[in-house]
Amino acid sequence: MSWFIKKRQQKTAVEAKTVRVPEGLWIKCDNCRELIYRAELVNTNNVCPKCGYHFRIGVEERLANLVDEGWIRLFSELRSADPLNFVASKAYVDQLKKLEDAGQTEDAVVIVEGTVSGHPVVMGVMNFDFLAASMGSVVGEKLKLGAERALAKKCAYIIVSCSGGARMQEGTLSLMQMAKVSAALAKLDKAGLPYFSILTDPTTGGVSASYAMLGDLNIAEPKALIGFAGPRVIEQTIKQSLPEGFQRSEFLLAHGMVDKVVSRDQLKEFVASCLAWMLPTGA
């Protein structure tokens, strides 16, 4: 990289403002700050080849990574209402309309039915691009319907979580989703059907306080931020500094909060092997 840095330094300040790394060709790793050729990331499942940092990925990439081809989407027609007529810096209805216009039509979770290495599953994948994958009524309802679908099909249920937490714009209704989804998961448990929670960066707030931690298996991607409140809030509350690596996957594994940390390139194989021994007869 030294030649590159040298060349950059030779440019005048004016030039430096106009010459940028072409967007979409190179990307800077959030962890090690190295420049990575974007095409390389496609081959590594969006994992930094230099340090192993797992970039956040979208729903489509996640499905391609985990589910066999041929999945079908479920419950896509659900839309958020605005029961509180919520207005902060922006009106909630305007935020929703803007997202819908931009093609984000499925709120913050996509539910699919398909197979993982041949094992039938219903899977929910949260979408961080939709209001930080906050847990509104539609998220809760779709995840509940997903659980009921898995129950009807007698197959496993998997939720890939990432979330900033509750959806403030829906107030208490958002918090009620924690109970609703948890109750639906309890039905799967009673029926002896497995539920896997896959926690990705970041899984926080009400999501981490409910269904993301209720898996028969809680599987985390490496170095994912997983916690309820942010570290600063906790430090101020308990008036102590927090240990190194606090609220990261590896820390949670060491303290018994997750069952396994699995890198993205191993994730599908790991899930399939667990499904094979948990539901040996398939559907």
Ligand SMILES: [Zn+2]
């Ligand atoms: Zn890196």
